Structures are given as structure tokens and as C-alpha cells.
Amino acid sequence: MLLNEGQVRIPSGCAIAGIINRQGQGFGGGKIIDCIANMHQRSNGLGGGFAAYGIYPGFAEYYALHIYFDCKESRNDCERYLTKNFNIRLQEPVPVRKQARVNNAPIIWRYFAQPKEECLAYTQLDEHEFTARAVMHINAAIPGAFVASSGHNMGAFKGVGYPEDIGEFFRLEDYQAYLWTAHGRFPTNTPGWWGGAHPFTLLEWSVVHNGEISSYDANQRFLQMHEYRCTLQTDTEVITYSFDLLMRKERFNLAETISVIAAPFWSDINDERIKRLRRIYGGLLLNGPFSIIVATGNGLIAVNDRIKLRPLVAARKGEFLYVASEESAIRVVEAHPDEIWSPGGGEPVIGLLADRENLLDLAPHNDSIARPA
């Protein structure tokens, strides 16, 4: 009997890519599909996905919930729960097109929702925390329902198949986003569950990731102390929660956050503050090979593990920043970048929207929900 992600930990290798227009100008999904398709050989057809930011400008103040259902009953159950806790502005199926190589798709809907005032008042949670808990509740307690994404003005599109086929399936060319990330997956085994594909998201966070975190259980047990439940048993979930804890909750800036998750060796740390951070948050050091792209509405950051066990290439062309596992994936959409380089281990590539540069901060705080229209 094969177990889904969430019931068993499934390591995987992968290809990743990300593109941001730092002026917040939207562009269609064709570019990111070309990018990830170039690295076809890095995946094995058991998972592909995309995250897109800025795609729902008309609903920017709503949480855009992309939810996968196994059957009608799970949709009914989930909608009952949603209507009890959220005001739903619009609900509709996510448009898809038939694609010969994409099978067994779940029922995929999206909901533009805001937590009900009375629910916030009753639970005394801020709306992010409230929504985050609602997402965790749906994933854990409503059988057959899975929240693929839940941020403002963004969405995750993922499934079982090669990423280029998934992109076609979700008609990504119809969306205009200023920030796209993509993932081609090479899981070591999977029952073919759409929820298990990447990117993994929480609120506005999305993570695509290549590699296997050897410290997974140490990390997840640390996160448990901070009330995160790693129900999916994936490395990506741990990465996302680590960013959420450090940046959204603890309000560390990017440099500090990177100094925790890809901590320099003790012998290389001179700064007392960084030393202190490592002493306290040593449990969040992500050990093992990884290259990740973490994105929010503010921008993206790409980073390798501290001894760079996975490939990562970045390039700049005008207002565009590209990151990918392989240079060819960038060249296929931008043949002549202004600059192209391989970042070192633990050396982040940061691409923030031009008006967020001073933030040095990826996190969506309550007080900074302003987004490009």
C-alpha cells in the first residue's frame, strides 16, 4: 500500500527556476515553462509546478486559495468549513486544458476569501495566523482536500507530470505575473499525489527546492516547539516554516535568516550577533544538499546549502533577475544577459521588487500588504 506525502517522507531531487521583473511588470507563464522545460532531464515526470505572483490584481486584498479535492464530497466538506470562517468573494474552478501526458487530475478550485471579522475577534489571531491555521486544518483534517496555495495575489499550480506539461495543463500563458518560480521533480517514489508536487506554499511563501535535507527531523522537531506541524513530511515544508518563523514571526532580516538556515562554519563567523543566532537557532540549520528559491510578493531569494552541493546559476538582464539549476535554462529565455554568475554556498541571490529594496526582507507583514496593482 503506497502512502501519500504526509504519511511518509519522500526524498526527491529536482530542477528549479525563478524569474522576477523587479519593476513588478507582469509577463506570461510561457517564459518560465521554457525555462524549466530546458531542464527536462532533471525531473522524472512525477511532479512539476509553478508559483506565480501578481496574477490576481483584482482580488489583491483576498487570500487566493487554490484547493485540490479528491472528490465532490471533500469539496463540500471543505466549502462548509470555508464559509463558516471566511467571507468568500468568488469561487470557481481553476481553468485547465486537457493534456495527454497529465492524468488523474483532482478537482481544482480557487477561492478568494477573507477571514470573517467575528472569527478573528473570537480567536484573537491576526488574519495571517488565522488563515495559516485554517490551511493547516484543511490539509490535516478534511480528507481529500489539499490547499495548494493561500497567499494574496498569488497562486501555485502543480501536479504530477513533467513541469512543462503541468504548465500547459494550467494554461499558464494566460496569467500575467511579475514573479514566477518553477519546479521539476525527481521524487524517489510517489504514489502520484498532486498535493505532493512542489512548490510548497504557506500564505504568500512559496518554496521550490532541489536536494534532500539530511537534518529534516532535527529541523521539524525544532519547529514543533514553535507550533508548526510538519504534516507533509517534506523538506520543502520545513524550509517554508523556517522562513516563516524567522522572518514573519521573529522578524529577522534576510541576512540574519540566511545566516541561520545556511549558517557559516563556526570558524568563519566573526560577528557576535550571528554567533548568537546560530547558538539559538542551530536547530534550523538546513544540513545536506539543497538549492532553494523562496518567494513572496516582495520578491525572491535563491540560496544554496553552505558547502554548495547543488548547482545554481543566476543572471541579470535589465529589470529581470533569473535563477535556475542550469545556465542553459536561463539562456533559453535570455540569450544575452547583462551578467551571469554562480553564487557560492550560502551566498544568497536576492531579487526584490524595486520599491521593496530597502526592506531587505521577504516577509509579508501585516503592515506591509501593499502590492503592485
Add this chain to the structure above:
Amino acid sequence: MAHNIMMPAFKVQRDEERCIRCGVCVRQCANNVHNLDEDGWMWVQDDKCVACHRCAVLCPTRALNIIEYPLDFRGNQHWTPASIREIYAQAQSGGVLLSGMGNPRTYKNYFDHLLINASQVTNPSIDPLREPMEMTTYLGNKNHHSCGEKPQLKLDIPLMFSAMSFGSVSINVHKSLAVAAKSLGTFWNTGEGGLHPDLLDFGRGAIVQVASGRFGVHPDYLDNSAAVEIKIGQGAKPGIGGHLPGEKVSQDVSLARMIPAWSDAISPAPHHDIYSIEDLAQLIETLKVATRFEKPIAVKVAAVHNITAIASGVVRAGADILVIDGFRGGTGAAPMRIRDNVGIPVEMALAQVDSRLRDEGIRSQTSLVISGGIRNSADVMKAIALGADAVYIATAALIALGCHMCQMCFTGLCNWGIATTRPDLTKRLNPHLGSERAINLLAAWKHEMMEMMGGMGINAIESLRGNRLMLRGIGLSKEELGLLGVKGVGE
């Protein structure tokens, strides 16, 4: 360093009534345990003895006996003599404890808790002496979509000789096994140390290894082979690399490994071009391209906790043959702590991996070969019934060649001419005799297997593969039976 406080591990007993001062023991012991003075005085140095039994076996009057040193520590269930001696050794040297061969500890051996079925009345048993009995098996990708296109290995017997590098073992071990494999219609494995020029003619019967050190790997080596095996790990030391000390890198070893003589040969822990599963897919493809898709590509991994996921990944990465080596697998040298504490039994790994690959519908894309402590034909039968396509043996083959399991392979002073590269010791293994003994062993096993299969009413090895109904567990918990996927006795 002050006086060593370690007492000897063994005591050499010489029966003076029988000793004729012929000096055979003196001449045969590479550890210089035996000494004969000019005045005819025989004396021994017990602390140098490793209990390899060479002297005792060759003594023409059976005057020698070797026993565990009788001086024992005061009884203590926790601080056993071994644990105390290990501390003495490390306190004296500051070194990582090294040992040879496979995990010798008392972990449960699941082969010994499985029993084999036989026919009675409802279907007839078969007499292998007079009726046809097919032992032929093919290894490779047998996916029905690609059958006929993918290269396969044909085995006349579902047994192969497992990887042992030249350098860790002598050239005469390679010669013995290469000749035996050819005669038996099966394959031997070069290990990671390259192929010695003397054995070029046996390359086509060899599975050649590509390991992290890439010793002796070049286009001709890949071409002149039956299959290529990427060695990710081995059961005796999962997760770590290898280290052939310069003392063993003789001129001959240098030829095969293609490194200067007397330099250390270090195999890194990982392949540095494989840090993730898609990198394995890449190396598999690289080797397929380099061999023009003519050779099956095998991937050998150690049986570890996450073996099912690893196996699935390896198969999906394109491996035609998946080799799983259990924690009882032998080695020329391994840090003792790793050998004794890392990895899992191959029986469990095999049962779980076979089930997992079938659940995922990808079992036919690969052949499953297991290794690690296979002692006899019954172990082979049980492995095949649990789901293996074939079985690799190495320690059993070395024992057939004379190995006495003293576990001191790493010293290079093997008195049986096996784990050594010293010419005077190497010549102690005559490959003509060695190949004969290896052939005898496998021929005997083959016959025993045919008898057992006949007893089950099965006359083709394919019908045994994955036929777990032919097994029953004895003395196992419900959970263990579940993990092995077999019923309990009487069920």
C-alpha cells in the same frame, strides 16, 4: 609511548611431543608469530597471532593449536572483554578502529528464521537428477515496453561473484573468480580497482565498477565489460569511502588502478558528481551514452533505513540492475564502528524493496540483485523467493579459496594469499586450484537449489522469484513477518 597494556587475543599452543622443528610454520606466518632459532629453539609471539590458522593447517604433524587467550577480564555483561580491549587499542594509538570482513555481531539473522516449502500430494515434486530444471535467469530492464531493446545479462546460475577490488584482494583471487565465472556461465565483478591487464580476456565476463575514486576507469575498461556497476555504497561501510593504503598499491595494483605505485588510493565518500538523485540519473545516462547503450548499468547501494525510497529513485533514475548490499557484506577494511552499527539486514531490505517496486509498478524496469553475508544455497533460495533476481557472493567465495575469516584483511599480510598484494603471499593462492574450488562450491549450491526447487514442484528459477508463499517465518514477531511479507509457520 609507554608499555602496551594489551594482552594477546590468541594463544598459540605447540605440542612439543609432535613438533618436529620442520619450520613450515615459521616460513608460512607473515605475522612472524613463529620463530626457530639456530639452536633448534622454537618460540612464538602470541600477540602477533591473528588466528588465521595457516600454520595449523599446514603443520604436517598437527602440532599446533590456536585458542582464544585464556586470560580473561572479570565478568561483566556491559564492559565486555571486547569493549575493554577496544579502548586499550584506541588509547594506545589514537586511531579509528579498523576491521575486515562483514558485521560479526549477534543481530538477528532473518535467513535463519525462514523455512522453505516442499510439495506433498497436491502437486508433485520433481526429481532434478532425471528431469529438466532451468536455472537460467536474465538481468536487466524487462519492462514490456522496451523488452528486446535493452541489454541483458544471461546467467546460467542465479549467482555472481560480488565486487572485490584488485588491491584489496590479490590478482589470484580475480583470476580464480574470473575463470570460475566463465566456466559457470555467470559474471564476476572487478570492484572499484580497475581491471588488471592480465585479465583483459576476462573483461567481457566482468561487471566493471565505477566508484567514487574512478580508479582504472577509462573508455576501454567500460567497453571491455559485460555491464557497468556504479558503486554508491557497500553494506560493510555505508556512507563512507574507501582507503587502500599505499603499502598495498604494488606495481601491479598501480597498473590496474592507474595511479602511481605505493601511493594511497582514496575513494571519496560520495561520487562528487552525484549529490542528488537526478545526478545519479545523469551518471547512469553518461555511462549509457559512453557505452553506446550496449551495456546494462547496475547501481549498488548499501541497505540502509530509507532503502525503499532510495531503491525507487535508483530504478527511476534508469538503473537496469539494482544491487542491495546488506550490513553483513564483507570488506577489506572498514571502521569497526561503522561496520558494526550502520545499515540493516539485506533480508528486510530486499523484502521491502521488492514490494515497494511492485507497488509502484516499476519492478520490471530493473533486476534486483542482493548481497551481504550469503552463506549457502538455502540463503540463496530464500533471497530469490523474497524477490531477488540473483545473488552476489563474495565472502563465501573467499572462504572457498581458503579464507579463514580472521578479519585482518587490511594489514595486507593475508597468509592465504587472498587479501594481499605481496607477491610472496599472493602466490599462495594458485588460481588453478582457486577456480576449481569456486566452481565446485557453486556447482554444489546449484545442485542443492535444484533439489530444493524440485521439492517445491518448480522447475524454473523464474517461478521461485518473488514466490513468498514458498517461505514461512519461524520465531518472528507479527511485525517482522509483515515486513518480510511472509506468513508464519503453520499458517
Add this chain to the structure above:
Amino acid sequence: MTIINAADYDNYELLQMLEKMPQPEIQISHVNGQRYIACGWKNNKRLILQGTVGNNLGAFAEGPQIVVFGNGQEGVANTMNDGQIIVHGRVGDIAGYGMRGGKLFIKENAGYRLGIHMKAYQEKKPVIVVGGSAGAFAGEYMAGGTIIILGMNSNQALIGSYCGTGMYGGAIYLRGEYPSRNLAPNLKKEVLGADGLAEIKDYLAEYVSFFGDTMENITSAPFTRLSVEKKRPFAHLYTGFVS
């Protein structure tokens, strides 16, 4: 010379076609990410590649002459036995892993783990020359051969940390300083004058002939040579033990 447009074929079609082509010199344009080019080749064919070449270029090869006008990715010259690869750009990680022979010239930067476990054997002496800088772990476990890092066409540090860790043969030449505190315990470093460059003069001349700098310019800065002090860095790591 035969010219192929790589964009017209998928990766395996391209490889198959190359395998069958008898021409001694082939030019391929619009290469972008195609893997395994010249893998396992045993010939002296000359390949001219334009674009970004995919992983494992020239892996396990013995003899081909490959010129890349563009960049390489991971695993260039992986376990190469002989031949020559000239990259007029940068390369990714693990270039020259386990290389036993032949030469690899890179105009710009090399990624992490350059030339690790490189080894020499008899007449085979692998050489890597990097015009730019190299990432961490360069020459790790190196057992033989020569790595030269010039740090010229780069805005990064000449070399990353852990250079030559576990190295037990061969030599690494750096055009510039190497801080003593970073020196692996088994290595020694020497600052070389112009006469110290005799051993690598030919390689530098080749570099100049490919990439067009001048010998004077290259040799105007002092070189540092890292080589093995203790030939057997791990000789006392283990203890034999009769249990």
C-alpha cells in the same frame, strides 16, 4: 567542416548523429544545455561548440579536442582520460573530477570542487588552467596533475576555501597569495619567482595561444604553489586491532 544547428535536434538525436559522423571536425551551433556531448569518445575528433554546453561534456573521453565558445555547466571533463577541452567562458561545479589525462582550459571562472580527485598516471598528467577564479574545495583529494588558477578574468576571490583538502599528490599554482591560515595541514606553500614557473610555462603559453592574453601580463604577478608536504595525510588515521 560540418556545421550542425543543435536547436534542430533533441539531445539524444544530436548525440547519435555525432556518434555516426565520420568527419574529423564538426561545429555545432546553438548548443544550449545538451548533455553528454563526446562522452566516452575514443578518437581525436575536433568539436567546436557554440552556446552553453550541458552537463558532463567529454566525460570518460579519451582523445577528442573540444572548443566551447560559450560556457560549460557541471561536470566538464569528468573522469576524462585524455583529450583537450577549451572553454571560452566559465564552467560550473566539479570540472575535471577524477581526471586522469588531457587538458582543460577555462577562460573565466570555475565553480566549486574543481579538479577534485585528479590523478596522474605514467605519461598521463592532467592539467587544468583557469583564467578566472575557482570556488571552494578545489583540488580536494587531488592525487596528481596540475591545477593553475590565474584569477584574471574575474571579480571574485582567486580561490574559495578548503583548497587542496586531503590532497596527496600533484600541485596547485595560484597567481596570487594564499593565506597561511587556510592552508590544509598536509600542504606546503611556496611563493614562486619567475624561474619557479618553468614547470607550467608551456601550459601558460597554451593558455595565451587560446585566449589571447600575454605571457608578460600573466607572469607579472607572483605565483604561489601548493603541494604536498605529507605524502600520506591519512597514514595514522586508523589502528589495526586484533579483537
Add this chain to the structure above:
Amino acid sequence: MKVVAWTEYCLGCGLCEIYCAAQHDGYNGNVLKIFKKGRPMHRSRLLKAEQGTWLNTCMHCTHAPCINGCISGAIKRDPNGIVYVDYERCVGCYSCVMLCPHGHVRPWSERHQVLKCDLCRDTGLPSCVANCPNGALQLVD
């Protein structure tokens, strides 16, 4: 017939000499007895040189100089071609010792006779061949 030594696999252990001695003179291969009670005299000698060790033993030549030179007709050839010493006739003149170009015949001074390999003609497979632990000795036609 003769015993051929395979230098490549000779270990130099010396068991050939020991068993050779034990096989003769009525000891029937009992090593202990000959060494404890008798006077072990081996017929062939293990040679040691820089290039290795090997058993130096009679080749039972077709035109054996020892037979031709024997003054008492003590050195004979049996129907199998084995050249042996008839101790009833040997008078210890040592002509054969001098005539053998390979030194395969040795004086047996205390009995004033000579020693040479007889391929254990009374007991079957030569004892040296039977007891070589590494198959380095072979009986060939």
C-alpha cells in the same frame, strides 16, 4: 613420468621435502614417526634462489646418465619409466652422483648408498605432489 615444479606457485613451505622423507624407508608417510624415531632423508630438494623456490627433483631422463654410469647396475628403470635405486645392488660408488648433470642424485653417507626420487613408485601419487598445499607440483608423463 616426472614431477614438475611450478615456480610461480611454489611457496617454499618445504612440505614436499618433509613428506618425501616420510614416504620412504618404511615410514609410510608418517611424518611424526620418521622425525621422532628415524632419520629423515628426502630424495628431492627444495631450492631457494632469488627468483623463488622450487622442488629440484629427478626428471627420469630417457637417456639417463646415472643408469649408464652405474657400475653395479643398481640404478634401474621400471616399466613405467621411473628411474630408481635398487639398494640390494648399490655399492655407494657415487658415480651416479657425479654423472647427474642436475644434482638429482645425492649421497646417503651413513648407509654408503645414494638417494634419488623414485616417484613413490610403491605407493601411488608421489608424496610431494599429494601434499603440496598449493598445487605447485604436478606429475606429468
